[in-house]
Amino acid sequence: MMGTYISKQDATIVELSGVISSQNDQGEMVSLKVGDTLRQNTMFNVAVDATFKLQYSDGTTATHIDFNDNNEVTTSGFEATDTITETIDPEIAALQAQILSGEDPTLNLPDTAAGEASPTANEGGGFVSVNRAGDETIAGAGHNTDGFEQVQTTRIAELPNFLEQFSLPTITTSSVRLFEKNLSDGSEPQIASLSQAESVSVTVQAGINALTINGVQVFVDGNFIGPVTIPSEHGSLVISSYDPINSILTYSYTLNSALDHSESDILSELFLVQLTDNQGDITTAIVTASIVDDAPSGLDDVNAINEDNLEGVLGNVLANDTLGADLAEVTQVSTATGSIDLATENLIAGNYGSLTIAADGSYTYTLNEQSTDIQALALGDQVFESFDYLLVDADGDQVSLTLIITITGENDAPEVTSSLEDAMGNVIEAGVLVGGNIETTGQAQTSGTLTAMDVDDGAVLTWSLDSPAQTPYGLFTLDEDTGVWSFTLSNELADSLAFGDIVTESFNITVTDEYGLSASQQVTVTVAGTNDIPLITSTIADATGEVLEAGVIDGGNDPEPGSLTTGGTLTASDVDNGASWSWDFVPQVNDYGTFGINASTGVWSYTLANNALVDALASGETHDETFLVTVTDEFGAFSTQIVTVTVTGTNDIPLITSTIADATGEVLEAGVMDGGNDPEPGSLTTGG
Structure with a gap:
C-alpha cells in the first residue's frame, strides 16, 4: 500500500x-x-x-x-488524494518478501556460469568476470519516485550474514487515561485513581541492549535497572518491572497536577520509548497518558436574613460547589440590572440590599434599612433577592449558579406621628375677671387627635391610656380606635386655683400594634386658674350691734351710763390658694356715733356719740345705723355685708337752759329819789 x-x-x-x-x-x-x-x-x-x-x-x-x-x-x-499505483515486478516482490521475512535470498539463486577452470582474463575457477556494458535496470519501487532526490548511502564494507539476522524489534504502544477530577482539588478526589498501571510488550529476537523513555535509561547494557521514575510536567511514569519471559515492561503513571485544557478537554503526556537491540536496530513507540479535564460544578446557594438584621449575613457560595482540579473561582455576578466583573468591582447592588463578594466565594449581604419595601414587610412576610454568579476555572470551564437571599419581615414598632400641638391642650377655670366681679365662664374642655403609623403592611393600631382618667382637676377620655382625646375641667375641683396659677396635667398614651410593639406619647393639659370672689362667712349677728343712750331711769332722776359702744368680727373666705383680702366700709355722714373696721381682721366697732341727736331720742326710741362693709381680695373681687347698729334712747333729765340773767329780777319800792322828795312809783313787778 x-x-x-x-x-x-x-x-x-x-x-x-x-x-x-x-x-x-x-x-x-x-x-x-x-x-x-x-x-x-x-x-x-x-x-x-x-x-x-x-x-x-x-x-x-x-x-x-x-x-x-x-x-x-x-x-x-x-x-x-490521487495516487499513482505501479505494478511491482514479481521477482522484485519475491526478493522483498524474503528479506522482510529474514531469509537470505542469495541461497536460492541459480548457479553462476563460473566453473573450476583456471582463470583467464575475465574468468577464474570460481567466477566469471562480466564487463560493464553501461546498461542498467532500475528495480521498481512500487510507487512513483518522481520528485525525490537520491540519497547517497554509506557503502557497506561487507555483506551481512543473513544466517545470523534477527527480526527487527517492535514495541507496542500503550496508553492510560486519568481524570483531573481525582486530584485532591478535583471534583471527585480519589488518590487511588490518580495512578494507573499498564504494560508494554516488546518483541526483540536479538535481545535488548538499551531502552530509554524520554531519554531516561531503563535498560543499560542489556540489564533492566528499574524501577525507574520518569518525571513529567504534570506527573510521573514509573517503570516498575520487566518480565523477560513474556517480554512485558510494566509501568504506572501517576497524575500530580492539573493541565491547561484551554484547547481541548483531553490532553496527553507522551513518553517516547526507544529500544535498541543487540544488533543495533532501533524501534520506538509512544506511551500515552491521556488526562481528562475536570470542570467546576455546584449547587445554587441560599441564605436568609431578618428585616431587623443591621449587621448583614455572611456566607461562601463555594461551600457547596466543586471547584475542580483547575481551581475555579467567582469571576462575575449578575443581577436584573446587569453584570459586574469582580476583577474591577466586588460590591453589587440588589433590589433590597447589597452583596459584597470575593473571588474565593466569601460574601456579605447587607440589607438596605432605608428601603420602604423592606420596612413594609410585616411579621413573617418574605421577599427574595437573587444574584447569579459565574464560576470559572483556569481552563475557562464555567458554570452559572444562583445565590438566593430570603428576607423575612419582622414586626416594626408603630411610630407616633402627631405633633406636640396635637398632644397639648388648655383649660381655664371659671371665675371673675381681674379688677372686679365680672364673671367669666372660662374654658372647661380641650381635645386633640393623636396619630401614628406603622410601616408594616396591614398593621392594626390601638390606643390606650396609661394614666388615671380622673385627675384632681378633671376627667380625661381617649378613643382607642381613633386616638381622639379630650379633657373636661371640673370648676369645683379647680376653684382653688388662683388667678395666674398654672397646673399641668400629663397623660401617658400608648399606641400598640397587633403584635404588642408600641410607642408612647404624652398628652399635656394646662389648667389655668381664675380669680374667685371672696365670700363673707360672718353671720347677721356678727354684723349687728346695739348701743343705749345714757340718761335716767324712768320714774327717777338717777343717771344711767347707758351702753355707748358695740362691735363684732366679720369673717370671709376665698377658695383661691393663698388668697388675701381686706375689709373696708363706705363712710357716711352720721352724727349718732362712729363706725370703724379693722382692714385685716374684719373686727368692727361702733361708739355712740353724746350729742343732741342722741339726746333727742326719748326713752325707748330706737334708731338703726347701717354700714356697708366690703371685703376685697388682692385682684379686686369683693363681697359686701351690712353692719347694723341699733341706737336706743333713754330719758334725759331736763336741763334749765335759761341764764342767770333769765332767772334774776328786780323790783323797786315806791318812794322818792335820793335827794328829792318827789314820789316815785317804783317798779313793783319783775319776771323772766
Missing part, C-alpha cells in the same frame, strides 16, 4: 515501521518518526508496506489497516 493523504485533525505517530513522509516548512520532503505530529490539513505520503499507528487529538486511533490498497480511508481522521 502506498498513497498520499491529508490529515483532517492533529495526529501523533505512536508506532511506525516503514516510511511516512511529509513536506517541512521549507518544502522539503522529510521522513517522519515516532512522536512526530501530523498537523491538521497536512499532506503526507505513506510508503509501500509501511505499518503504523496514529493517535488523533480527539483520543481515537487509526492504523495502516484503516488505509487499504485502493486508497479507501476507513477512518474519519484522513482523506485520500
Whole structure:
C-alpha cells in the first residue's frame, strides 16, 4: 500500500515501521518518526508496506489497516488524494518478501556460469568476470519516485550474514487515561485513581541492549535497572518491572497536577520509548497518558436574613460547589440590572440590599434599612433577592449558579406621628375677671387627635391610656380606635386655683400594634386658674350691734351710763390658694356715733356719740345705723355685708337752759329819789 493523504485533525505517530513522509516548512520532503505530529490539513505520503499507528487529538486511533490498497480511508481522521499505483515486478516482490521475512535470498539463486577452470582474463575457477556494458535496470519501487532526490548511502564494507539476522524489534504502544477530577482539588478526589498501571510488550529476537523513555535509561547494557521514575510536567511514569519471559515492561503513571485544557478537554503526556537491540536496530513507540479535564460544578446557594438584621449575613457560595482540579473561582455576578466583573468591582447592588463578594466565594449581604419595601414587610412576610454568579476555572470551564437571599419581615414598632400641638391642650377655670366681679365662664374642655403609623403592611393600631382618667382637676377620655382625646375641667375641683396659677396635667398614651410593639406619647393639659370672689362667712349677728343712750331711769332722776359702744368680727373666705383680702366700709355722714373696721381682721366697732341727736331720742326710741362693709381680695373681687347698729334712747333729765340773767329780777319800792322828795312809783313787778 502506498498513497498520499491529508490529515483532517492533529495526529501523533505512536508506532511506525516503514516510511511516512511529509513536506517541512521549507518544502522539503522529510521522513517522519515516532512522536512526530501530523498537523491538521497536512499532506503526507505513506510508503509501500509501511505499518503504523496514529493517535488523533480527539483520543481515537487509526492504523495502516484503516488505509487499504485502493486508497479507501476507513477512518474519519484522513482523506485520500490521487495516487499513482505501479505494478511491482514479481521477482522484485519475491526478493522483498524474503528479506522482510529474514531469509537470505542469495541461497536460492541459480548457479553462476563460473566453473573450476583456471582463470583467464575475465574468468577464474570460481567466477566469471562480466564487463560493464553501461546498461542498467532500475528495480521498481512500487510507487512513483518522481520528485525525490537520491540519497547517497554509506557503502557497506561487507555483506551481512543473513544466517545470523534477527527480526527487527517492535514495541507496542500503550496508553492510560486519568481524570483531573481525582486530584485532591478535583471534583471527585480519589488518590487511588490518580495512578494507573499498564504494560508494554516488546518483541526483540536479538535481545535488548538499551531502552530509554524520554531519554531516561531503563535498560543499560542489556540489564533492566528499574524501577525507574520518569518525571513529567504534570506527573510521573514509573517503570516498575520487566518480565523477560513474556517480554512485558510494566509501568504506572501517576497524575500530580492539573493541565491547561484551554484547547481541548483531553490532553496527553507522551513518553517516547526507544529500544535498541543487540544488533543495533532501533524501534520506538509512544506511551500515552491521556488526562481528562475536570470542570467546576455546584449547587445554587441560599441564605436568609431578618428585616431587623443591621449587621448583614455572611456566607461562601463555594461551600457547596466543586471547584475542580483547575481551581475555579467567582469571576462575575449578575443581577436584573446587569453584570459586574469582580476583577474591577466586588460590591453589587440588589433590589433590597447589597452583596459584597470575593473571588474565593466569601460574601456579605447587607440589607438596605432605608428601603420602604423592606420596612413594609410585616411579621413573617418574605421577599427574595437573587444574584447569579459565574464560576470559572483556569481552563475557562464555567458554570452559572444562583445565590438566593430570603428576607423575612419582622414586626416594626408603630411610630407616633402627631405633633406636640396635637398632644397639648388648655383649660381655664371659671371665675371673675381681674379688677372686679365680672364673671367669666372660662374654658372647661380641650381635645386633640393623636396619630401614628406603622410601616408594616396591614398593621392594626390601638390606643390606650396609661394614666388615671380622673385627675384632681378633671376627667380625661381617649378613643382607642381613633386616638381622639379630650379633657373636661371640673370648676369645683379647680376653684382653688388662683388667678395666674398654672397646673399641668400629663397623660401617658400608648399606641400598640397587633403584635404588642408600641410607642408612647404624652398628652399635656394646662389648667389655668381664675380669680374667685371672696365670700363673707360672718353671720347677721356678727354684723349687728346695739348701743343705749345714757340718761335716767324712768320714774327717777338717777343717771344711767347707758351702753355707748358695740362691735363684732366679720369673717370671709376665698377658695383661691393663698388668697388675701381686706375689709373696708363706705363712710357716711352720721352724727349718732362712729363706725370703724379693722382692714385685716374684719373686727368692727361702733361708739355712740353724746350729742343732741342722741339726746333727742326719748326713752325707748330706737334708731338703726347701717354700714356697708366690703371685703376685697388682692385682684379686686369683693363681697359686701351690712353692719347694723341699733341706737336706743333713754330719758334725759331736763336741763334749765335759761341764764342767770333769765332767772334774776328786780323790783323797786315806791318812794322818792335820793335827794328829792318827789314820789316815785317804783317798779313793783319783775319776771323772766
